[in-house]
Amino acid sequence: MNQQRVTIGQIGEFDEIIDVRTPLEYAEDHIPGAINAPVMSNEERVIVGTLYKQSPFEAARVGAAIAARNIATHLDTLFAERPRSWRPL
Secondary structure: OOOOOOOHHHHHHOOEOEEOOOHHHHHHOOOOOOEEOOOOOHHHHHHHHHHHHHOHHHHHHHHHHHHHHHHHHHHHOOOOOOOOOOOEO
16 A cells, blocks of 8 residues: 555546545535545444543454454445556545
8 A cells, every 4th residue: 555645636636535434424524526435333433432431452453343344345345346447545
């Protein structure tokens, strides 16, 4: 994975913008044209946030597991038919 900063002027170079925030956060505000592929549901975010107050390490472990499962689901469903040349942001 190549991690780099992207300027507003470069956004057009990508095929799609993926917003990974919860559906509630996405509904409140998002970049026009962005698609929502949340790594946590609204409920999962509350669970992890509450757990964080009790045990930050456990919250990180649980949050990472939830995010990994949700990302895998998106890859198998939402993004399964994208071509190899697809360039998301």
